[in-house]
Amino acid sequence: MGTPVGQVTGGAEPGLRASTGPPGRGRPGPALGLRRRRALLPWALLAPALAVIAALLLFPLARIVWLSFREYRLRNLVSGESDFIGPANYVTLFTDSYLWRVALPNTVGFAVVAVVSTVVLGTLVALLLARLRPVTRVVVVSCIMVAWAMPAVSGTYVWLWIFDVDDGIVAQALQGLGFLGPEGYNWFADRLFFYAVVVLNVVHGGFPFVAVTVLAGLLTVPRELHEAALLDGAGAWKRFWHVTFPVLRPVFAVVTILSTIWDFKVFAQVYLMPGGGVGGSEMLNLGVWTYVSSFGQRDYGMGSAIAVLLTLLLLAVTAVYLRALFREDELR
Template sequence: MGTQLGPHTRDPEPGTTLGPEPRPRPPGGRGALLTMRRRRALLPWALLTPALVVIGLLLLFPLARIVWLSFREYGLRELVSGESAFVGAANYLTLLTDPYLWRVAMFNTVAFALVAVVATLVLGTLVALLLSTLRPVTRVAVVSCIMVAWAMPAVSGTYVWMWIFDVENGVVARALMAAGAIDPGGYNWFADRLFFYGIATLNVVHGGFPFVAVTVLAGLLTVPRELHEAALIDGAGAWKRFWHVTFPVLRPVFAVVTVLSTIWDFKVFAQIYLMPGGDVGGSQMLNLGVWAYVRSFSHNDYGLGSAIAVLLSLLLLGVTVVYLRVLFREDELR
């Protein structure tokens, strides 16, 4: 059918086509168009405002309060009177010049977090690879079982591991006594710094690997089979297929679980504090999180305890920023 033209419209030139009619501009011209665009840009922020207000009240205000306390002399007397003196960076100078920070608390925090994060990621990834080979019904049953460990509260899990490594009546102690490896009186695993954090690592990895396994499994199910089939035809082994095919596709997934695991393991508290010796100030077992609590509530030095908490927050922020920058830089180079 031809295009019908009005009585005052000329016929188009041969070889030309009629373009689409221009969109009608909103009333008010360019100013109204800019206003409409601004409203559209502000709409997401308006929808997020209630959640941001709640986050600000629950997170930002306590954080600001801790930073404020870290610059003041705040002990039991100041807590009762409500008045405190501004001391500037004195708490931070005391903290940074304390040998206990570098020899014990910082070393325990960083070394424990590195070992726990690596162990959690490796075990979680291996479990995810195993789950990806199972049938759907069997996979659901196994996932339901391992999620029990993730859902278990940290306090309950810590007491279970304390019972397993009890000095005299623990499962490990009884097995070693029966084998003649230790004396009948048992062995205090919690008195040795290495064994203490070994038990804490088992506790944290046991509670954290299900999250990594389920998250990585969700990513594995999105990897196209054609990529693995092509790599298998080219003669690539299991490790090469994982490293050159699976890992590049799941890089964002591993970034998320690594950052979250790092944050969780750097600020571990209950798994250290509840174990024998984990709540004693000046011992060789404290990390930064527990040390901040002990200095604040056992020694009534809330200013120095707040300074330790701020240092831990800055350490977490620095580790997260560095890891994300390295990750994004690798993506840009590809």
């Protein structure tokens, strides 16, 4: 009997035509070519976006790294020529006591407090929203999203007005309660109070994003898990920590990493505060120090070195957090 139509002889894999030529010189079958095209299709679709990202992000980043190894001041900006000085900017940066005494502690300390406060407040608001009726939930979400939509500059001036030395709401309330004299108090002259106001500003603008994101995750947690934990006698905290949090671990990873990136490089909320944009001030963080060094003191090489340090710090924090997250997933 003859071989049925479509059956491949010689033990060849289904979907591949048998080669009639010498071994090793046949063409790949249509199925193999189809698999290659399917593997290349996602990269072809992503190519335009990757090209735009490379042009908008990678080139400026490479330019900053290049500037950090050169002496680039105002005269170099005019002439277009600069001198290669190697790691001199980094040596000056790491031997400057201002980095270790002011800029780095302000950046790291503020970011830790702001990230924890934003995630905790956003999670509490999300838990509250999950208990509301749909109509009420929509109204509340619409109200809190106003803070998220408010520009950083506008939000900063609102908090400046609240903590104004003479006519601020806080000063008037404390004066009415007898805790503050008629002379008022300059909240922005003290390093601790300065960053306390900045934390309030950043948390006010950042918690709606965390709340809405965590709420979306809460609505996907099966109700049966909570009912089973409730039958086992678990309280509200145990149900959240042992049921809700493990399910929403990827959601918390996303909001924590994004909040960390945003709060480490916060700029407007510090720069616009009184004393926050003055060179040598005790209030500068790495982001504002980069701007002050580059455009205030016209030392673009040093400003670029500070920017590179901030970028490496962000990458290190993100990598450590992701590594810890993935390690916990592997151990489960």
